[in-house]
Amino acid sequence: MSGAREPLSVVVITYNNADTLERCLAAVDWAEEIVVLDSGSSDATVEIARRHGARVAVHPFDDYGPQKQRAIGMATHDWVLNLDADEVLSPGTRAVIERALTAPRAAGYRLPRRERMFWTVQHRCSWRNAHLRLFDRRRGRMNDVPVHAAVEVDGPVRTLWRADFVNDGDGDIATRVDKINRYSSGMVAHKLARRQRFTGLRMVFYPPLFFLRQFLLKRYFLNGWAGFVASAIGAFYVFLKYAKLHEARRLGRR
Template identity: 30%
Template sequence: MKPITGIVITLNEQQRIAACIDSLQRVCSEVIVVDSLSQDDTVRIAKDKGARVLLQEYLGDGPQKAHGVPHATNDWILTLDADERLEEDAVAAIQALTLDDPTRAYRFKRRNFCANHWIKAAGFYPDEVVRLYNRTTSGYLPKKGHASVRAPKVLDTGTHIRHFTYDGLSHWIQRIDQLSTRDAWAMKERGVAPSAWRPALHAASATLRKLILKGGILQGADGLTVTITTAFHAYMKYAKLNELYENENHRNDR
């Protein structure tokens, strides 16, 4: 196996960053933490764990994940979020790779948890993500929300990343608030126009997709929870986009 650089982006992740770095160090020769100016002990903990820390005000998901890549010693890059861990099957699969072909990137399945509860309903599993790639041919798209890796070829490892998505239902709601704000800002940066009907339309579309197309209607309480929260997220990000334009117009009218 060729050497790999692990990259993780952080903001106030003092409770999680140590375990994330430990996970990456099982297969990586170095770990780079790109920190968005945390106000807690994230940076100190990361340095104590042997990671190299780069301080960078948040640029959006894709640009932030790409920021550490030029600083890597190795061409092979493995990215995790601070709330993610490689499971044993993923560690074994990565250790078995020769990594001889730089045009290949590798995909993993995420197991998403709300507290101790693994949520599989309505598309929450297998939730496949590309996380191991060679920077000479592949990389994160410059998308500010929910960015993904573009690569010439993607191979499925069939193995798992454990994602501690939410600490509980209250945290789930808090994250929707945070992420919908980020998404609204990213859409405005892209020039997406405000619309009175988009919030309801996208919420209805999300409900149809999760409840019917993804089978949530047949998956009990988890299916319903995923459907409602996804629709709420969709509604709020477009409602907040409208709010951004309203606030801007109000400032300009003063």
């Protein structure tokens, strides 16, 4: 690698993430700065963050977008890598990021994400959704989508396909189902505000189409029964979103 790269701040928000934070921070200990914004953890989360040299602050949690934006504002470097506390960079991703930051040609970079599928990790040859996580904070900020808030940047975005990270959060089926129940409830107000139409038709037809897209087109079948279960739960999440939206509209009419 020729030339000096842009210094990097890694930004993580936490709440009782002692089970996953150690691996998350160990994989980014090469960054110039680690910022952890905690929401009042009662476990060893803050202790783990400080052991990894992170700059730690505490602020009550209001929502994902505002909390992430608050943490991004704490960073001292222009380039930020935004991670969740249960996400771990894969081996080799550091080198890809450092090459990109040697002479950045975009306002932000997407990194493919592999999911933990209960008893296994997503196969590299199944489709990996890419998420904008590495960006110039002078040109980007979190949007206001509830639950699934994400970074948006003013400028070109590229995908670093040779890099990826693993979402290590859902270690069993019960955890995944509990999460989609919470997330689907959190999306109701947002969908009501967007006045999405044809809720009933979406509720009937979109879940099976989603399953087929995940399991076949995105090659989740490469993950065996774990891929089948993940595809089925994803389809159920789609169903829940529109079922709860339909319910909210019916109750509103009363």
